[in-house]
Amino acid sequence: MPVRLLRTTWSVAALLLLGACSTGSTVPATSSASVPARWADVLAEAKGQTVNWYMWGGDEGLNRYVDGWVSREAAKVGVTVRQVKIADTVDAVNKILGERQAGRTSDGSVDLVWVNGENFATGRQADLWACGWPSRLPNARYVDLADPAIANDFGRPVEDCEAAWNTTTSALVYDSAKVSAADVGSLAAFEQWVRAHPGRFTYPAPPDFTGSMVVRTFAYDEAGGYQGLQGSFDQTRYDGLAPRLWSRLTALGPSLWRGGDTYPASQEAVAKLFADAEIDAYFTYGVGGLGTQVAQGRLPATTRSAVFSGGSIGNANFLAIPKNSPHQAAAMVLADLLQSPAAQYEKKVNPPGYDPAIDTTKAGDFAARFAAIPVPAAELPTTVLAEAAVPEMQASWVTRLEKDWVSEVQQR
Amino acid sequence: MSAAGPDTEQRAARRAGLRVAVLLAPALLVVVGLFGTGLGLGLLQSLGYQPYLPGWSWTTDAYTGLLDDRAVRASFVLTLRMSVLATAGSAVLALGIAMLVHSTRRGRRLLTAVLQVGLPVPHLVGALAMSLMLSQSGLLSRLAYAAGLTSSPADFPALTQDRFGWAVLAEYLWKETPFVTIVALTALARGVAPLQDVAATLGARPWQRFRHVVLPLVAPAVGAASVVVLAFTFGSYEVPAVLGRPYPAPLAVVAYQRFTDTDLAVRPQAVAIGVVLAVAVTALVAVYLRLLDRLGTAR
Incomplete structure (x- = not known):
């Protein structure tokens, strides 16, 4: 299932930037609920607490996992999980911000947030997150904290303020009855296929989370690799790239679904077009779950996925604890549980598709079980995905690309 | 008086x-x-009131900015066209259906009941149903394929996410016509028959009876119902969100796009669009009522 956490609302970031410039109008948040230093004491304190876990609730499979397996396991250590489903992670960030502004520094209503990218960065700027705890989790020993993909979140260092939960890599999903393996060898090759088969490919209109990734994929390709678009936004580099990128995407328009006259409004709409055989290929974050859909007959048996030789954009997503959470101990215990090999394994298998944030080769007994997970023909092995993953660019680049895509491609 | x-x-x-x-x-x-x-x-x-933004100030930028905003200008034309078409279309259809139902002696009750079936169905459900039926891989397209009329989804005319907005209009008409029809039937039930008889005995031909007896009687009721339709369709979000395009999109959709924009500075624009929407609906309702008033009193 594609993880659509970011659904960027840089607005809050703008707010905070402005806030940072103003003179001391923001109240510094203090970490009121101090968590015991010894893990045994954390466990003791967590007993009987309820964790209000704010998370994007759009995936039924994942909701069942949280409601079932996770809740059962958490109950064994005396922690009650209360999943609060939200449409967009920014809702949780806004809630914490609002509570902060209202002076609720110790009895906030959010204990744990599924977060990444800009929402995490926003919270960092506002000093919303409790830090220093992820490395303390006993199960953190399974996480490769030095791995750049885990140590950074959309180009921003994690700095021990959020615990990794999943990884995801973008891929191209295609129907091998219509598209050959050679056609998906590189972005250029695929582009050629699109031109030769007008109307059989499209992407959701940015600022859709996935649509934005497709534009970034082209941007990396146009820039000759991801390296040139790392770091903070650079006008000169952008100006050197943008005209070529927009003319390339505009030129591709007539070969897209509906002749590029319009773009689907969401990734769900694009996935439906593929399921309905209106298109033969589409980009997605995370190929997990494709196999199940094929087995259920919702996708053709010839469904395959590919990562490009030049690299596919990948990111990790995390769990963060707000400073004003009254149940930090329980939130930590839950985060630790979620990082356990058993939980990561369960999450990879049922609901299918959430790639582990832990280094599965270090996962003890589970290492063999992870290795034995069958990879459906429609999907790619985790190792292949991890190898192909290239980092996201920073939010400032993303915002600019989305805005200019609207004016330079969509409104042309 | x-x-x-x-x-x-x-x-x-x-x-x-x-x-x-x-x-x-x-x-x-x-x-x-x-x-x-x-x-x-x-x-x-x-007007710029954003207490959560340090250094906010009063400004009309959100409104002046709308004037040269390509998305908003396109949106305004689209919104007006769709809501006026939906309102006029449902009013005309409803009047016709009401006259038909009213003139049938038997089965009037059944027909009225049938008309009421769709009333509690939410627009969102209606929109999804339209999408399942009218999209290029929808039911109609599949039937056309089975009948050998088309050989691929793309051969079927684009009725959803299309330039004109056929599916959006179809949903509005499907949902609003029965509503206006019920209102018209209620108006017709209030003793229009004797009046028509009188007119007929005085030598009025069918068209004359319709124009000078029936229409003035039902116009206020149909007009009131149409105002509701106009106000609703002008500000509708879910139907065009499901069946329409991300650009150009109706005002409500653009307002939501702006409200969830990545840039907080854009939020006043979203609210400004909302305010413009409210003012425009009020103005449209006033114009529409004025027109109906003339229609109702003209003898």
């Missing part, structure tokens, strides 16, 4: 008026309180 009645009558009327006002007060308080406050806050926000 009737002449002033005797004193007691006037006092009784005043007392009755007071009673009505008192009885309505709780409902009015909720309406004015909730909507009034929301509208007021919206107005403030559209």
Whole structure:
């Protein structure tokens, strides 16, 4: 299932930037609920607490996992999980911000947030997150904290303020009855296929989370690799790239679904077009779950996925604890549980598709079980995905690309 | 205007008026309180009031910015076209259906019941149903394929996410026509038949009876229902969100896009679009009522 956490609302970031410039109008948040230093004491304190876990609730499979397996396991250590489903992670960030502004520094209503990218960065700027705890989790020993993909979140260092939960890599999903393996060898090759088969490919209109990734994929390709678009936004580099990128995407328009006259409004709409055989290929974050859909007959048996030789954009997503959470101990215990090999394994298998944030080769007994997970023909092995993953660019680049895509491609 | 009645009558009327006002007060308080406050806050926000932004200031930039905003200009034309078409279309269709149902002696009750079936269905459900039926991989397209009329989904005409907005219009008509029809039937039920008979005995031909007897009788009711349709379709979000395009999109959709924009500075624009929407609906309703008034009184 594609993880659509970011659904960027840089607005809050703008707010905070402005806030940072103003003179001391923001109240510094203090970490009121101090968590015991010894893990045994954390466990003791967590007993009987309820964790209000704010998370994007759009995936039924994942909701069942949280409601079932996770809740059962958490109950064994005396922690009650209360999943609060939200449409967009920014809702949780806004809630914490609002509570902060209202002076609720110790009895906030959010204990744990599924977060990444800009929402995490926003919270960092506002000093919303409790830090220093992820490395303390006993199960953190399974996480490769030095791995750049885990140590950074959309180009921003994690700095021990959020615990990794999943990884995801973008891929191209295609129907091998219509598209050959050679056609998906590189972005250029695929582009050629699109031109030769007008109307059989499209992407959701940015600022859709996935649509934005497709534009970034082209941007990396146009820039000759991801390296040139790392770091903070650079006008000169952008100006050197943008005209070529927009003319390339505009030129591709007539070969897209509906002749590029319009773009689907969401990734769900694009996935439906593929399921309905209106298109033969589409980009997605995370190929997990494709196999199940094929087995259920919702996708053709010839469904395959590919990562490009030049690299596919990948990111990790995390769990963060707000400073004003009254149940930090329980939130930590839950985060630790979620990082356990058993939980990561369960999450990879049922609901299918959430790639582990832990280094599965270090996962003890589970290492063999992870290795034995069958990879459906429609999907790619985790190792292949991890190898192909290239980092996201920073939010400032993303915002600019989305805005200019609207004016330079969509409104042309 | 009737002449002033005797004193007691006037006092009784005043007392009755007071009673009505008192009885309505709780409902009015909720309406004015909730909507009034929301509208007021919206107005403030559209003028730059953003207390969560340090250094905010009063400005009309959100409104002036809308004027040369390509998405908003396209949106305004689209919104107006779709809501006027939906309103006029449902009114005409409803009038025709109401006349038909009214003229059938048997089965009138059944037909009226059938008309009411769709009323409680939410627009969102209607929109999804339209999408399942009219999209290029929808039911109709599959039937056309099975019948050998098309050989691929793309051969079927684009009725969803299309330039004109056929599916959006179809959903509006499907949902609103029965509503207006029921209202028209209620108006027709109030003794239009004897009047028509009288007109007929006086030598009025069918068209004349329709134009000068039926229409003036049902016009106020149909007009009132149409105002509801117009106001709704003008501000509708879910139907074009499901069946329409991300660009150009109706005002409500653009407002939501702006409200969830990545840039907080854009938020006053979203609210400004909302305010423009409210003002435009009010103006449209006024114009529409004026037109109907003329239609109802012209003899």
